[in-house]
Amino acid sequence: MQQKWEVTRPERYVEGKYFASLKAKVIDPGICSHCGTCSVCPVKGIRVEDKPIYFPNWEEECIDCAACVRVCPRYDYVPLNGMGEYIEILAAKSKRFKGQDGAMATEYLVSAIEKGLIDEAIFVGRDEDWRTTVHRVRDADQVNTLLTGTKYSFAAVLPEMIQSVREGNNVGVVGTPCMVSGIRKMQREIRLFAKRVKLVIGLFCTENFYWHQLSAFLAERGIDLRKGIKTDIKKGKFIVEYADGEKAEIPVKEFDPIIPSGCKVCQDFAAVESDVSVGSVGSKAGFSTLIIRQEVAKDLLDFMKEQGTVEVIEEVKMKIVEKLIHHKMEIHPYPPKK
């Protein structure tokens, strides 16, 4: 019987409620990555939408619990970078799903459900305007109703994941490196999440955008995303592929004005804290590169091989992956150059 317990909280950065500290140290200086981990907020005040993180009326409604500053990966920010530790690097392709490349993120989550590791997987889909939508998936059929593939816009994955965990589910999730870091910090601080978040898939990521800025930016250049079926970044170019096979290309350098400031201080390309990192770079067309970091991800790949749902090849061009890892470290110095 434990009737007395205590919780240690970080120091306040500024006077006032803890959200003031989060605001002053992370949001206002522009180093917030928009990962959404702070949506652990017990009064559900912190909003993760298509604009910087905010908490309407926080002066009144914040209950000063410090959960947001405890889980925020940028509150005591030390940039992660490099390749990270790993067990093996492979390229693979799902035989049953269609995705950006080899659809391995989808395959991983669905296999985790089928293996019984997780109850629910958090998926990101999109609407016809390419706004991201977040879905909870419990079986393979549900995935086929979603529009998979890379969207290059922030998605409110973590609020949904946190809700699912609170409802008692074991979950699997796929996210950008900042989201992976957020989940890991949350798992270190709050044991509930260490117990229930069973699979964390990281994506290779250089930058991500606010949907309203990205769509306006593309519209200015005469690109109608509604007609697009796929977006990709290859060889320094942002490519929108249309249904009729036509392609529109814009050099990535032109995106500079709309890159969120939080991305500009991030050096983690390969999601070093994930269970497995997935990306297109380094493997041939139609395959995903996998950096398997934890046993759980290795066991799942073995399960997929047994089920015959994946095709695995060894061939990965490590040099390109390393090049991009270093590229991200160079273009995103921390502390940022003034």
Added chain:
Amino acid sequence: MKKIKAEKLGLTESVKRHLEAIGVVVGEVIVPSTITIHYPRERRKLPDNFRGLILFDSKACISCFRCAHICPANAIVMEHRIAYFPSIDYAKCIFCHFCVDSCPTGALRPTKIHDFVYKDMDEMVVHSEEMVETPEIVREDSFTVEYVFDGDVQLVKKKEKEELVPEVKPPERPPKVAAALNPENCISCRLCVAACPTFAISAKEEKTKIILEINVDRCTACSICNKICPTSTLGLVDR
């Protein structure tokens, strides 16, 4: 077709039968064999768990919402007073007394009051503070009548007034108490402190530390803290 004619009786037989009939009538006048109860001068004896008007004890209520949840007619709405207390809409109430049965602390009590009227629909929504006092009852009865089923139905009348608000023993509380099952999940949001209806959970702030404590004597094992906790920190354990 067969015609039925009155039976031809002799004079003696006819007189005898008339006297017999008069005898039955006189008997009914003196001791009637009807089973009608002469309400309101008489009242039927009712069991202690009769499902009549419901009374409420705000001190016993722990705002667990069970009555509101279980009500099949959606007649109960929890309203904020000192804590959340039930109101009953008697326009909806079907007198099933599921609310009374579900109340873990006996805060809702049954009465034998079944004869009450309201002037309009608004008045039929009875708020918690209106349920505390037993309403004033105008009683004209001096007899209590009981049906006795012994082969035939018989009425047993007694010259006594029955108590309409019976003493009801509150149900026993489960031998449980709230505890921090997973203190390492706690995010010190203190929603439990705010939600506990008996103020059993306290939080002390010492610099960056928050110390939380459950007062075992006050805890009624209602498990509201358990339900409101966003990180599954709290639960119930045996006392």
